[in-house]
Amino acid sequence: MLSLLVNGQSYSVDAPDDMPLLWVLRDIIGLTGTKFGCGMAQCGACTVHLDGQSVRSCVMPASGAVGKKITTIEGIGATEIGKRVQQAWLGIEVAQCGYCQTGQIMSATALLAQKPTPSDADIDIAMSGNLCRCGTYVRIRAAIKQAATGQATLPQTIA
């Protein structure tokens, strides 16, 4: 049995030690906001936080997350930065199909936690591991800046 702390809640899960955290979250705990895209840390759709750091949960053994605070997209809105990032994502309508966006938001939130006002180069480094086949990259960049500065550089959607 593995004891995991996910979004502030404790879970005891019956899973092999080498089972990636992604599948524990999705198939055992039932948190499906974290996505499967490639299974080999190429796409970033499975990004979650361990003690605030981005990790690719598809290659992270669940046993490696024991004793750490796991945050997923379902919990990120409870953080001040995560909430700001989500608001910016809505404000300029980043998502298209949306499948990769939960991972994008997790990477962006980790970036802003480390670098409150990231440069373009910082954004390149932090976000280039997250693929988006819909090609929302222009808006991802703008949304990160909007979340960082509170200044909107693109027109906002009408809710």
Added chain:
Amino acid sequence: MTSPHDDVDLESPSRRELLKRGGLVVAFMWLGGASRIWGMNSSEPIDESHPLFSPNAFVRIGSDGSVHLVMPNVEMGQGVYTAQATLLAEELDIGLDQIAVEHAPPNRKLYINPLLGEQATGGSTTVRYCWTSLRDAGAAARDMLVNAAAQRWKVDASQCTVTRGVVTHAPSGRTLRYGELAEAAAKVTPPAKAPLKDPKDFQLIGKPLRRVDTPGKVDGSLLFGMDVRVPGMKIATVRACPTFGGRLASVDDTRALSIPGVVKVVKIDNAVAVIAEHFWAAKQGLEALDIHWDPGVNASFTTEQMFADLANASEHGKPIVAKEVGHPDDVKGKVISATYQLPLLAHAPMEPINTLVHVRPDSCEIWVGSQVVARCADVAAKVTGLPPESITVHNQYIGGAFGRRLFEESVGQAVAFAKQVDYPVKIVWTREEDIAQDCYRPAYYDRISATLDDNGKPLAWIDRTTGASVLASFAPVAMGKDGLDPDLVECAADLPYAIPNLRSEWVRHDFPVGMKVGWWRGVGPTHNVFVVESFVDELAHAAGKDPVAYRREMLSDDPRFRGVLDLATQKAGWGQGTSAARQGRGIALAAPFGSYLCVIVDVEVSPQGEIRLTRAVAAVDCGTVINPNTVEAQIQGGLVFGWSAALYSGITLKQGAVEQRNFNDYRVLRLNQTPPIEVHIVPSKEQPGGIGETGTVMAMPALTNAIFAATGVRIRQLPIDTSALVQDKNALKEVLSATSPVGDALEAGELS
């Protein structure tokens, strides 16, 4: 109420009018008015379990005030749920924040897309076909609600107004909400035809409204097909014979069955699946199988063979002429010719293929995101032998499709596995399986030539494309009488340019049996516009003219081409300033899917041959805009999708199998490689054009023309071979030893 789609003349469109609408649309309209047979009768009430007021297939209003709009097409990122909800809500006089959307069930009678003759989402047809019919449906519902209020108040309906779902009788100040009127409205006689709003009164259409699906995509609560869970469900993963057309010879599952969590191994003719308690066990189990394949007749097929066959067919095959104007063979002058080669492509959407199926003795229930939900029901009936009425399909949000989910073969496979067990099983393909078992965008081999006058203008133009037909397997009955698949010549037969002598033709060359082909974002135009706009650029260069000035001289009399050309060149500053060595600017102009676009791309090519996109400017005239935010997003995203393919993506074959498996060897564009992209919209009151695929159509030639401007190297084969762009071979060696893709480096660092 009947629902004529006024903007689609189904009676007797001329061939030319049809070609202007786009190849797939032409193809399906050749079905002989399929839409008239099935009709799109939006007055037909929907099922029994409906809320109180369901005047047609799209609107359901409950006495609790809930308003549900049923979406006839599927949302895969392109924004159709928002567009279709906007059309309904506009005439219903309700806010997008007051409604919920639902996926339509399989029902061709109610939800057919008349431009495709099928309950299908594709070919950038959605808004084009439903622009009038969904507004009609919304207006009819509003009319009945208003009449219910007027009857209750015993006043004339013309004295009533509606704002955000509240009917007001201004003279008396009385109000009633839609929910309060639902029961009475259900008894009102539907209007023969409710009047539609004057466009100047639109409250929703044309505004950047927030998409109806984004809140759930931002907090992780929205369910894709991959996320659906039902009680008692197991999870399986699959391996099909990697060699096309091959069969499963034998499999030893002893080791797999000993893995904790593995439940069962099931087989079909050409594939094997491991069913387990969770995906991880299933995948471990799959890797532990000892599988022997019978590779069949394609065992030695390769990419080289494929292109040799295509070239041979192009030289010696019999072309089908799609269009001939004047006498292109008889014109004398300087002849320029070129051969272009396009690769097989995978779709590689972010959500790998998955299907949840529960086969019971007397029924089959399926949860899957599909562009052809009715076909999913058909295949389930066929595979289970159950009658069609016992099949239920719950369509789902799709995590990107780009054409992949127009093909329901993976659903048939899932049902074939699931019928071997009595519990629900979710079949999830690995990324490797998703890339190795796609329905591939066919490869093409195109020979094109032009005869020029003394000023370098083309007097004659002959474009012979050679490749496989997707339509021939998707809907054989829709093939033209002469055997033409119009998709093959879309945007090749009809050019933005006036050329007096022209022939557009196609040599059909199908791939070996067992190899699946499919439509890919941008369909025919993605292929043809690359060839046409690259070749026009070649001609401009041969004439010693500026590519924009050259195009401008040859433009047809359709003013919408000039409109986008003017706007894009002005915004990009074409011809202004000077560019440094190995910097270049390229242009592409076309009118796919009823929209007009001009895209200009700036690149920098390093001495080592690395390509960096530095800026892109798009001008679009897509007629009436439903949501400008979506238009911009689709063009930006479509460009990225096309550049990915041009720069990196290509499926190659060895021993009859695909060589690529994941995003490390089927690379796509990343954020750090994406330039700023401006999208400028030409204001228009024309009928809406399609938008979802247009960016992809424009991406490749604008990029390769820019590379030519920067380096003088003409790219006639995709994906781009950067070794041809190397200026300094020694510098290349240094770069190769020093770099790795950013994504890989990042992940390695993070995970170490």
